[in-house]
Amino acid sequence: MTFKERLVDVREAKWFSNLTTGVIIFYASVLGFKTIGEVESHYAMMLTALDYMVTVYFLVEIMIKLYAQEKTMDFFKSGWNVFDFVIVVITIIPLDNTAIAPIARIFRIFRVLRLLTSRPELKKIIDMLIGAIPSIVDIVILMFIVFYMYAIVGNFLFEDAASGLWKDFLISMLTLFRILTFEDWTDVMYEGMEIHPWSWIYFVSFVVIAAFVFFNLFVAVIIGEMEKINNKDMVDEMHEEHDKIDLILEEMRAMRAEIKELKKTTT
Template sequence: MTFKTRIKDIRESKWFSNLTTGIILFYAAALGFKTIDKVAEPYGLLFYSIDMFITVYFLVEIIIKIYAEKSIKDFFKSGWNIFDFVIVFITLIPLENSSFAAIARLMRIFRVLRLLNARPELKKIIDMLIGAIPAIVDIVILMFIIFYIYAIVGNFFFEELKSGLWKDFLTAMLTLFRVLTFEDWTDVMYEAMELYSWAWIYFVSFVIIAAFVFFNLFVAVIIDEMQKINSEHTDEQLNREEEKIDLLLEKMTQMQEEIRELKKKS
């Protein structure tokens, strides 16, 4: 086994992924603890050492990932690899003792985002959400149309209410968002019913359409995208298995030819 093969095995191993995940979670906990000034103040040197260790580890990890590829170009073909590289590169820039020290401290927080790439399961979820964006945008546009219609109707009928929740179009949109989140939406409905007894139809129909129907649409889109990703993942695994079988068949064919040659010689 060559050195590059060993490095590749390390990169693809489960323990390496778990180690990176554990270090990122530990670092996230340390950052949270550091915000408590009175408690964290005596441990300034310890936090500095932790920060240096994390920096070195991430640098070694990114070198391992780059070296395991056939070429550097192959490494940068993946958007996740570019994401990791940018975060590591930015945190290596010496900004602590400059006027950009606040930016340097902010950049440390983004190290926690590397958890998205450290766990394949999280990568799958993020890829799923990115893939679902076009469908989600269409649903949001349709939802905006419903909001727009209901806001105009609400402003027309309930503009005179004392609460002022329907005094103009934008305020009516915010009120509808409040109703959508079920934040004391019954109070808004009962106030409107004091003016119009039929107002419950307006609110109940909006809740059914906006909250129940559209929520289920979002869920359906995400589930559909997850099924697509799972099927693609299954296809990739099948292709890998087929490649392994093809390699085994080639080796068996070569061995048969070698055996035949040996028989001829004997």
């Protein structure tokens, strides 16, 4: 095996992915300890050394992935690879002793986001969420229309409420969001019923529409995107299996042709 082939094996190996995941989790722990003043003052040198070690590991990892590509520029065809590369490059720029040192420290936090790219399962979840964005946007727009209508009606009905939860349109929107999260929404309803006894219809209908219907719509969209990804993976696997079968059949045809040639030469 050539050196490049060995690097390809390392890049594709499960242990390499698990090692990267472990390093990222370890680095997240280091960042957490740095927020504890007493720990940082006593172990400042050790935490700094660990920070440098993690930086070197990320740099080596990205170099392995770059060199393992058949063509270097192919590495940047993947959005996830570009994401990794940008994070690594930003975090190795020496900005600690500059005027933007606080920003540099914030950039280091983004290293933890590399956990998303080190686990294929997490990549699949993120891809699923990205694929669901168009449908989610449509649901949010529809949800805003419902909020808008109920806020106007709520302001008209309960503007004089003592709590002031409906005194204007914007406050009414916040109140409806509170009801959506079920944060003491019954208290809001009982206050409204003191003004209009039949107003429970308003609150119950909003809870049914906004909390139950829209929540299930979000779940349905996400499940639908997950099924699309799983179906795509199944189709890709089937294509790979068909390619393997075609390759085996071609090899068998070649062997038959060779056997026929051998029979002709022996007779």
